[in-house]
Amino acid sequence: MHAWARAGWRVVGVDADPQGTLTGWAADANWSIPVFGLATAKLHTELPGIISPDRFDLAVIDTPPLELQRGIVYSAMRAATDVVVTLAPTSPEWDALPKVWDALDDVDALRTRPAPVSVLWNRVRAGTSAPGVYRELLAEQGRYSCRNSIPLAERYAQGVGAPVVFGVEDTAVLDAAAEIARRGGGWR
Ligand SMILES: Nc1ncnc2c1ncn2[C@@H]1O[C@H](COP(=O)(O)OP(=O)(O)OP(=O)(O)O)[C@@H](O)[C@H]1O
Numbered sequence: 001m002h003a004w005a006r007a008g009w010r011v012v013g014v015d016a017d018p019q020g021t022l023t024g025w026a027a028d029a030n031w032s033i034p035v036f037g038l039a040t041a042k043l044h045t046e047l048p049g050i051i052s053p054d055r056f057d058l059a060v061i062d063t064p065p066l067e068l069q070r071g072i073v074y075s076a077m078r079a080a081t082d083v084v085v086t087l088a089p090t091s092p093e094w095d096a097l098p099k100v101w102d103a104l105d106d107v108d109a110l111r112t113r114p115a116p117v118s119v120l121w122n123r124v125r126a127g128t129s130a131p132g133v134y135r136e137l138l139a140e141q142g143r144y145s146c147r148n149s150i151p152l153a154e155r156y157a158q159g160v161g162a163p164v165v166f167g168v169e170d171t172a173v174l175d176a177a178a179e180i181a182r183r184g185g186g187w188r
């Protein structure tokens with residue numbers, strides 16, 4: 001969200017997770033990006049009436065875990081022009097993926113055109129082999145991974161609730177945001 005705002009987009013955050021972490025973070029850190037809660041399985045019908053394209057270029061919907069809130073996640077997928085799947089190169093996350101693809105297939109059947117899906121690798125430990133192995137496995141499945149991976153780093157682990165400030169070490173975040181925007185399924 002902050003990377004897109006920095007690139008000049010008028011961004012709004014939609015917190016679809018009943019836990020409200022995004023809403024809390026925005027309030028605690030006094031974000032200039034507006035964020036509101038919409039943790040409902042009617043998100044796809046309600047969102048167009050709430051955010052006006054005159055005021056915003058881009059809405060980012062943060063979703064809850066699929067296995068806990070299937071209705072909300074499906075609704076968010078229906079509303080979205082683009083889907084970003086953030087994924088750590090670990091076996092639990094890899095094993096959960098087929099359910100994500102199934103959900104996306106279910107939702108694509110309800111759409112006029114499929115949403116571009118970008119996998120954004122996160123919590124990638126430098127100098128380890130797993131990230132490359134998983135990235136290749138995903139490519140073999142015909143899935144799109146962003147070129148840049150987000151490294152496992154203390155500043156991200158500790159960053160929740162704090163202001164978001166970009167430094168030279170955050171180029172992967174900025175580059176990934178630009179890449180996802182270029183793939184855009186319906187922006188601007
Ligand atoms: N690149 C990173 N490096 C280190 N820690 C990270 C990184 N990305 C996320 N984390 C940490 O991992 C935890 C979960 O991250 P995140 O909130 O992105 O995942 P999530 O799947 O949305 O979790 P939740 O179900 O709680 O919403 C957070 O505590 C966060 O601080």
Ligand SMILES: [Mg+2]
Pocket residue numbers: 017062063064
């Ligand atoms: Mg989350």
